[in-house]
Amino acid sequence: MDYEVIVIGAGVAGIYQIKRLADLGINATVLEAGADLGGTWYWNRYPGARFDSESYTYGYSFSRELLDEWHWKEKFSGQPENLRYLNFVADKFGLRRFMQFNCRVDAAHFDEAANLWRLEIADGRTLTCRFVIMALGLLSIPTPPRLEGMDSFRGRSFHTFHWPHEPVELAGKKVAVIGTGATGIQVIGEIADKVGELVVFQRRPNWSAPLNNSEISNDEMADIRARYDEIFATCLRTPGGFEHEPDRRGFFEVSREERLALWDRLYDGPGFGIWLGNFREIFTNEEANAEFSEYIAERIRRRVKDPATAEKLIPRDHGFGVQRVPMETNYFEAYNRENVSLVDISETPIERVTETGLRTSARDYEFDIIVYATGFDAITGAFDHIDIRGTDGVTLREKWADGPSTFLGMMIHGFPNLLMPAGPQSGSASTNYPRGIETGVDWCTDLLEYMWAHGHVRADATAAAEKRWTDHVVRMYAMMLMRKAKSWFTGYNSNVPGHEQGRIRYFVYNGGAPKYVATINDVAAKDYEGIAFGGSAQATPRSLAPGASRAAE
Numbered sequence: 001m002d003y004e005v006i007v008i009g010a011g012v013a014g015i016y017q018i019k020r021l022a023d024l025g026i027n028a029t030v031l032e033a034g035a036d037l038g039g040t041w042y043w044n045r046y047p048g049a050r051f052d053s054e055s056y057t058y059g060y061s062f063s064r065e066l067l068d069e070w071h072w073k074e075k076f077s078g079q080p081e082n083l084r085y086l087n088f089v090a091d092k093f094g095l096r097r098f099m100q101f102n103c104r105v106d107a108a109h110f111d112e113a114a115n116l117w118r119l120e121i122a123d124g125r126t127l128t129c130r131f132v133i134m135a136l137g138l139l140s141i142p143t144p145p146r147l148e149g150m151d152s153f154r155g156r157s158f159h160t161f162h163w164p165h166e167p168v169e170l171a172g173k174k175v176a177v178i179g180t181g182a183t184g185i186q187v188i189g190e191i192a193d194k195v196g197e198l199v200v201f202q203r204r205p206n207w208s209a210p211l212n213n214s215e216i217s218n219d220e221m222a223d224i225r226a227r228y229d230e231i232f233a234t235c236l237r238t239p240g241g242f243e244h245e246p247d248r249r250g251f252f253e254v255s256r257e258e259r260l261a262l263w264d265r266l267y268d269g270p271g272f273g274i275w276l277g278n279f280r281e282i283f284t285n286e287e288a289n290a291e292f293s294e295y296i297a298e299r300i301r302r303r304v305k306d307p308a309t310a311e312k313l314i315p316r317d318h319g320f321g322v323q324r325v326p327m328e329t330n331y332f333e334a335y336n337r338e339n340v341s342l343v344d345i346s347e348t349p350i351e352r353v354t355e356t357g358l359r360t361s362a363r364d365y366e367f368d369i370i371v372y373a374t375g376f377d378a379i380t381g382a383f384d385h386i387d388i389r390g391t392d393g394v395t396l397r398e399k400w401a402d403g404p405s406t407f408l409g410m411m412i413h414g415f416p417n418l419l420m421p422a423g424p425q426s427g428s429a430s431t432n433y434p435r436g437i438e439t440g441v442d443w444c445t446d447l448l449e450y451m452w453a454h455g456h457v458r459a460d461a462t463a464a465a466e467k468r469w470t471d472h473v474v475r476m477y478a479m480m481l482m483r484k485a486k487s488w489f490t491g492y493n494s495n496v497p498g499h500e501q502g503r504i505r506y507f508v509y510n511g512g513a514p515k516y517v518a519t520i521n522d523v524a525a526k527d528y529e530g531i532a533f534g535g536s537a538q539a540t541p542r543s544l545a546p547g548a549s550r551a552a553e
């Protein structure tokens with residue numbers, strides 16, 4: 001066996017996972033398809049890419065030294081700084097030596113006789129390991145549209161995920177942005193005043209509210225450092241894993257004036273407060289949601305000068321917060337600029353890409369650059385891109401054809417020894433991601449330690465346990481207005497075959513971080529109830545001496 005553990009992916013999850021394994025002295029490696037570490041923050045280099053989480057709640061919490069050393073410079077830090085941070089972490093803890101880059105995993109097959117995973121790497125190697133840990137990212141497979149003529153365009157075009165590493169000259173350029181999700185909204189707000197001309201192609205508008213970013217001074221950072229324990233304790237307590245706590249007053253129990261006062265405060269406040277600091281009924285009650293959505297619509301009307309454009313920017317098919325809420329900076333003001341225009345492609349669809357630009361049903365447009373901000377094959381896409389086979393040769397693609405089913409979002413019945421610290425249906429996808437990641441990595445690592453201590457060489461979630469968890473995840477969707485929205489939260493993506501129809505895929509756990517953590521801790525406390533272990537006590541005597549790192553390439 002080449003490794004005890006192989007971690008796939010060197011993003012936020014993979015970095016922390018290898019840190020835990022290295023500290024335990026486990027023979028482990030990270031395989032990363034990219035040329036360097038960082039995951040999301042390695043790839044997404046488009047202008048405007050930044051956290052929607054408060055920076056100091058996004059960073060890792062596991063090391064006091066790290067918390068003391070790193071100075072976040074902005075409340076919502078941008079991509080270059082975020083990538084610097086992850087590199088700083090990897091270098092500080094000497095983790096790079098456990099990572100192999102440009103190393104794409106094509107296949108992972110479980111060998112039932114030997115209780116190990118056999119991984120096929122794109123470079124031709126086969127690697128074996130006892131455990132494989134999928135740290136693949138929830139949004140790591142970009143999906144450009146499927147438009148005729150895309151290859152014929154003579155200008156530059158790229159999906160935001162593949163925004164070039166070298167600076168892209170924007171001054172004076174005619175630029176198209178297709179897509180107005182969280183990404184498109186960031187790009188548009190950032191480049192509107194830097195390009196010659198910008199045309200936004202919008203299929204459906206998204207509800208969006210101001211990020212209200214600001215710099216973090218030395219004094220503020222000192223204060224944050226002093227409060228880190230309190231900050232992370234708050235994140236542990238709140239459903240979203242943020243500092244933002246829902247307003248626990250009943251929506252209908254307070255007066256309209258009180259509701260407006262809260263909303264005015266949240267609209268001018270930072271980040272996801274407007275979403276997660278709101279009344280809880282916004283997510284579950286149509287009437288409450290409609291009243292708040294109208295409040296935001298009014299805000300949009302106040303900010304966009306042309307009334308017809310304002311109306312086009314107001315969603316009609318879903319209410320505020322039932323899809324992931326993009327956070328914006330100068331987004332609505334961009335449409336007040338002479339050089340920016342909005343094309344509603346629900347009225348005049350894009351028919352094709354031409355050599356010189358885009359053709360809609362109404363006219364031709366000429367561009368130097370076309371930016372596809374068209375989203376991701378979310379949550380399960382990265383799994384579908386690897387040929388993963390469990391017991392009896394069953395492929396994960398087949399098993400998840402209609403959507404994922406998991407145990408706690410971290411294990412899959414029939415795929416023993418495969419762990420997902422931040423998998424589909426885990427607590428991560430619907431919460432402040434790194435908070436969920438730390439929880440998930442710690443739980444997976446504890447499970448491994450338990451197995452090593454007991455000499456188990458095989459762990460598989462039982463079919464019954466998987467069903468219980470998946471049913472629980474499904475039931476929670478029934479309470480949420482989110483179930484009605486066509487978004488990546490429910491598995492909708494018009495660019496992925498089979499995902500266009502809007503059939504719900506139960507991708508995320510909606511019970512909130514505290515309940516999730518309580519549940520997984522309870523499973524661990526009950527000797528991992530729901531997991532069937534196998535193997536003999538003599539099979540894997542482990543040295544768990546901390547610091548005795550044997551990980552090697």
Ligand code: NA7
Binds near residue numbers: 178
């Ligand atoms: P999203 O949120 O999935 O948004 C994709 C956007 O692109 C959305 O406005 C789509 O319109 C639009 N889209 C997708 N395909 C097409 C085609 N074929 N033609 C026209 N328009 C299209 O992805 P993002 O990258 O913005 O955000 C992903 C997450 O990244 C985000 O939630 C954060 O967590 C970080 P639609 O609404 O489907 O009509």
